[in-house]
Amino acid sequence: MASLHPHNGTTNTDSKPKPKPEPITESEIRSEFSHHDPTIARINNGSFGCCPATIIAAQNRHQLLFLRQPDHFYFNTLKPSILRTRRLIQTLINADHLDEVSIVDNATTAAAIVLQNITWSFFTSIFNPGDAALILHYAYGAVKKSVQAYITRAGGHVIEVHLPFPVRSSSDIVFEFQKALHMGKANGRKIRLAVIDHITSMPCVIIPVKELVRMCRDEGVDRIFIDGAHAIGNIDIDVKDIGADFYTSNLHKWLFCPPSAAFLYCKMSDELSNLHHPVVSHEYGNGLAMESAWIGTRDYSAQLVLPEVMEFVERFDGGIEGIMKRNHEKVVEMAEMLVEAWVTELGAPPEMCASLAMVGLPVCLGIKSDGDALRLRKHLRECFKVEVPIYYRAPVEGEVGSIITGYARISHQVYNVVEDYYRFRDAVNKLVKDGFTCALLTK
Template sequence: MKSELNWEDGGREAEAAVAESGGDFDGRARSAEICTRGQECGQSGSRVSEELSSFESGGGQVDAVGGCGRGDGDSEGKRGEYVPPPAIERLDGTNSQDSHNEDASDGAIAASLADRDGYSAPANFHFVSESREATLQREFAHHEPGVARINNGSFGSAPKCVLDDQAEWKAQWLRHPDAFCWDPLTDGFLAARKGLAELIGYPDVDEVVLLENATSGAAIVALDCMWGFLEGRFQQGDAILMFDSAYGAVKKCFQAYCVRAGAHLLEYKMPFPVASNSEIIRTFEEFLQKKKAEYPSRTIRLVILDHITSMPSIILPVRDLVCLCRNYGVEKVFVDGAHAIGSVDVDVNGINADYYMANVHKWLFAPPVVAFFHAKPQLLSRLHHPVVSHSYGAGLLTETYWVGTRDYSALLAVPKAIQFMKDLFGDLKAYEKSNHDMAVEMGVMLARTWGTSLGAPPEMFASMVMVGLPAQINIHSHDDALRMRSRLRDEFHVEVPLFYAGESVSYMNSSKHLAYARISHQVYNKLEDYYAFRDAVNSIVDECTLSVGLRNTHLDAEEVVV
């Protein structure tokens, strides 16, 4: 699809974008494929500039959507009401407007989506048969009732059948731990690694190892970089480059291991809100050019990229960015895919990074906490698990099989988690598309209600969407965002992370909001979860508006007295 879509105006374009993308929203759905082969890398800068110019000249700007008086735009309805997106014409001649009504049936919503360019209704909570719905209710009955959980991205959620499988693995260990340490443990690990390899482009299964979390994967790479400085492979002052949006624990991991060993950290400020993948590619290439000119004698030893950034959350065009790094002489590229598997297509061979890691518990139904790590085969021999145990020096794969006495049951339950996903959706792409479509649908609904906008085009979101919050909610700092998040949890029973964007770089300042919410969608979510969030924000806005009105009345009275 083309990035020139005016993707926020009225919601129609956003919905059309979802349908047109056909589920391929891994950063490649753009007007031209940039730098997909090594020999094309040198042409990327001019092509990116042309694409961005085409976007801007085509009217592709981030304008506030018309809402209901919750922002600065013109009101199209009564204050506090939800103004639905323009109707989607169905094949039967009716329209989909009713499917956006709070009282609309799930069947109506499913019918609305089913007619979009042959789109099949996703097998998730909203569009499933009664028996499937009952299954999901049973599988996630352990969730606290009455809480709108629209933050699956932080911790994920394992269904009951997977938790039961984990419990059986744990019981097997407790029954006879000496026997379990041999064949059951190694066979279980191999089954999990094979299952994951099938989902990430079929690399050699020996290139895929299981870890306790993604941060351990970052520590593996950081340790190797540290030894590169200490052993003289790298020169003092050589650089490690990362995005300012890199996950905090990953940043600190490289600070702890590498800076003390002599590394110089560089940080690229990612624009947000963002208009297109081309904008990311263009500005990142400009940053590489600038730093190469500033530090001609320094080598960039490593670039750290997110496949999906955590906060603000967007899909990065990692294939193109990896290619740019190669073209500019970057030695190694590490992709942090913590949110990726189960959200976007992950093809480790196609991405062509030197290292790739992802959490399995976030979006693939595994119990907490499970991650996988992939490295190119020629690099595996010098990589080590950060926890040194009996197998140190036997290779990373062997080292990860036994990291001392600990609970390995979550890692061993991965095959059951994969099977749960397949039982519901048939394959990974259908599952990813289901969550993506509903997350965008709900993001558009909220943005129209509040008269705000999304932080990026729909194809740059996976199962998490950044929705602008109305200015009246009064978030002017990171601390304000944390306090508001706590209030939403404690007073309104809504769990959603908030992002203060006041310090973000953006080339679209006319549409930039001070704060955004990162909403997630997972199979257990109901429409009511998003309505609860909508109503909570509306209530807070009404409260703030009333407070301002009372203050103004008091000032007027004082002026009269004077």
Template sequence: MATEGNKKIIAVCQSGGEFETNKDGTLSYRGGQAHALDIDDRVKFEDFKVEVAEMFSCYMNSMSVKYLLPGNKKTLITISNDKDLKRMVKFCGDSVTVDVYVVAEEIVALNVSDMLSARFSAACGVDHCLDHVDYSKPNLSCFITDTEIQSEFAHHDLGVARMNNGSFGCCPASVIRAARRWQLRFLRQPDHFYYHELQQGLLESRTVIKHLINAEDVDEITVVDNATTAVAIVLQHTAWAFSEGIYDKGDAVLMLHYAYGAVKKSIKAYVSRTGGHVIEVPFNFPVNSNDEIVSEFRKALGKGKANGRKVRLALIDHVTSMPSVVIPVKDLVKICREEGVEQVLVDAAHGVGCVDVDVQEIGADFCTSSLHKWFFCPPSVAFLHCRKKHLDLHHPIVSHEYGNGLPIESGWVGTRDYSPLLVVPSALDFINRFEGGIQGIKKRNHDNVVEIGKMLAEAWGTNLGCPPDMCASMIMVGLPAGLGIAREKDALKLKTHLRKNFGVEVPIYFKDPEDGEGEGESITGYARISHQVYNKIGDYHKYRDAVSQLVSDGFTCACLPD
């Protein structure tokens, strides 16, 4: 960890022992284990904690780091941030070493020899052992600074203002390093990793997710590569029911008109081909209230039940992608129960880290969410939550774990990089460096994106795509009609033009003009604006000014080559 040209010191990191008070009041440390780590005055505290946590196999959230001042063996000093760590190096003067004490909760911090065989195994009751840990709140005395945030995302292209977190998310440097360590563990000794580390590591991720979404049991949580895979798992089960005659041909599957494109195609591939009748729930955009969506949903359910048909599955988005609107998912699930819909799948790809996801409150049979979009994991990782009565599902890729239960099946679907699925705890550690943890991040993102959306709409003389209470960390803002966005291809070309010529990245949604309105008379393009912790107000001013410049120059999409 040390770099050339800086003051270096060897940190003798110790854990697992006990402090004893001597007769003269000084402290001595007895027992435990020790590891040496080279550091200098430029090492980041977060990086230091990651190394130490891996050394002693303990959770960063439940770990504190302390040291004794040279010449003063009576007072323990706690290291909480970069300044504290740098101060420790400075205080050591000409000393070559410094004793550092890692204090972790006994129930969480385990010996290295126990880690792989017992730490995460169901037999040792990992879920029960970790129930006392608060996964939603930070455990810090000093929160992450703006400088540290920018350092975590220094790998972003500085030439482009990224306002499209919703598409691919973001991953901080500390989590990237954690993923790299998992990759190296596999590459170092693949057999040991496969037989002794992979499933245990996945169980830790599943346990974190269980607490995040308030699931009843860790066995209800399956970690997969993305939400589209999770949806495919459920749709495959539905397709089998049609093929095997459990469902009658013509029974209905319901989805929103604005369901994610890949999901709509999956429904066609799995349901339509096996005899299911697909019904889309339309609603107008811009949307003015939840009541509009609820009303259209009830109408669509009525169509689904017409002529004695049964609605076998309703697929409901928690946050639609394009256009982005927060759906009243609890209300719609309740309606499904009242109307006898057999199963409900909530597609919350934009859920965890963006809106509250409490699976017990939502009450659906299945729920999926990506964790690389708004939860800072590297791409790509998601989970599928299944209520216990629906655990007889299978991964679409059949491999050696087939028949051992969906969570285990999904834990090995061939040789590939599983590190994104294994770093969920590391992502939580990063999140909990922020004031308010995940709840604080969500609130600040929402408040900021609403303020920004209003600023852009006012600057362009347009409107928002929905009320502020129907957006989360993304908001739809109308683009000036004069840009001449006449088709979906125009929206894509304009997005590319703005990136290449103005250094701004924002997806654009094309909306068909209202009946009777000609080209250029109505708003047909809406920018989907995202806000995440790395964004600055200057990013949005840059986008505002770029669009305004195009309008001022008399630019239209017709100017762009196909």
């Protein structure tokens, strides 16, 4: 992730350089997140992210400015404020042009923008009936359903890349993706779109996107969309180096913005002028960035606080890069502690974990379905005050012996403490000691 300084001809005239802020203390971190339920061991930052009190206060200031004099806010404040956010994102992701960056509600909205454009290519016969879109089997559920809804209704075909889990190395993913590309092109079919997660949601693993994008280019895939919903604030993003046509990430998952805010990067090309926000409002036809900046009267404050967020992260040693490094190191340390305690395994090697890790649960818990995973998650929340997603991994044909079918997806963010993970460890140990199985939970 690039440092926050103007580049590529973009001049930041919004603010003068500020003195380096005072380093944040442990007590200040606790204060920033004191609105979290103190009774819960929250090791699930991955689902909804987190927002410090400082940023909540900044959001409230934006909200009150709008409510105080809406007309002035709309005509004089909103557009310059969104422009500041776009400039910061441009620098963070190393985009060449400001026009390549639009601010949207979330990654699902970004997917709708891209897929709507792909649909029109089918309707206008640029693409042919039966042409395909490629998506990972482990793609986020909402995005997977979006691909099905848009592509199949337009007459296209959807191909799912079945990835192995547990994952032993990135080469496992590359192999399966290459195989799917070749199968997808069988019988003369063309692959028009590839949707690739940068970090899959469940099970979570870092995908070697740069290599997969290069493979797509070599195989003639028309357009490539990277769903990096979990990425910004979690791993480095360099959209020029990745080389995809589209890239999206949520600002509210790992970059401390309130929900909901995200960006959509669209590589500069003739196609950029054909992209439109699904909500048609007064800015229609003025470019995607302008269309996205006004979709009617709503609360835009979550999209305006990124300057305050960057001031917040600069209080940590190493800034956002330091936060990412420490989160990764700590989540791996905690994951290995849990694996040792339960005599299980990680779902992916440490280098393929960002600030999230998949940890195998004891086989004796009897996790035999997605329903079991949900019920166990609820049981941990209600009886042990632990919030953590549980993943059911169905046995693969031919597997024998005691197969791990349940994995916990743990997260680490700056508010987490080691006691959160000890509570989870001890809760599972108690379940095992008591002879608990998921079959005992009421269905």
